[in-house]
Amino acid sequence: MTYSDGDPNGFLDEPHVGVLHAVARTGTLAVPVWYRRAADDISVITSLGSRKGRAISESGRFGLVVSTGYRYVSLEGPVVETRECDFARDLVPMAARYLGGDGGRYAALWRDAVGDDLRVFVMRPEHRYSADVTGEFAALGIRPLPLP
Template identity: 40%
Template sequence: MTLVMSVEEREAFLAGAHVGVLSVADEGGRAPLALPVWYLYEPGGDIAFITARDSRKMELIRKAGRVSLVAQDEEPPYYRYASVEGPVVEVQDPARPEDGRTLAERYLSAEDAARYLADTRGARDTMVTVRVRPERWYTRDYTKR
């Protein structure tokens, strides 16, 4: 029995509402920068996330041109994860307000999403949307045992 997810399983899993950990190569012998992100993904499509235009993360993304993202479900007694790597295929500058709203509503209740969007209104014009094309997948699903 294989613990590797099928194409359909991995795409459905990644499309779920997980906080992703984004990794991008760093410079000067440093370990990769790895940070939690909210992301959007629909099976067969690109991964999208929003970040600050002038952030260290975005600086490294521009230089590396590719990232990896891992999403996991650590629910005991078994866990699942999907790790995906690929090139950055688009940086939309500035990020569209509707993308920010979609992300907030994906991860927060309607009330909390509205509060979050109000609290971050002043930063909207400093944000960009990054789109990544999945190329390589690494998955495990220990619920298959």
């Protein structure tokens, strides 16, 4: 299976919700998250005191799977940067990526609910897997059922 457009980064640039996975002392965690790609790095924003934040901090790495059912990209690697979340530089652009013009309003609610505990975790993928089987389906004349 190949990635039909040849560019899984283009897929990652679309505003899909990813599933972050990390391993902590309490076990494995897999939760949906918003993410952003910049060059080769992937960033997520979460509270340092949340289960996600603690798992990423403990392990020093995380993975992300982004899927639309028949297309996916899976990334995993070390955290190369952890920083305090800046409202204008980090939070508003992340919220705007998923909510458009209403992103700023949501970012303000997010910041007010969590406070100074928000962190940006930046991961540099060491392992990357991707596939897009929609081309193979089309070549065989198969129309898969739509996924929710």
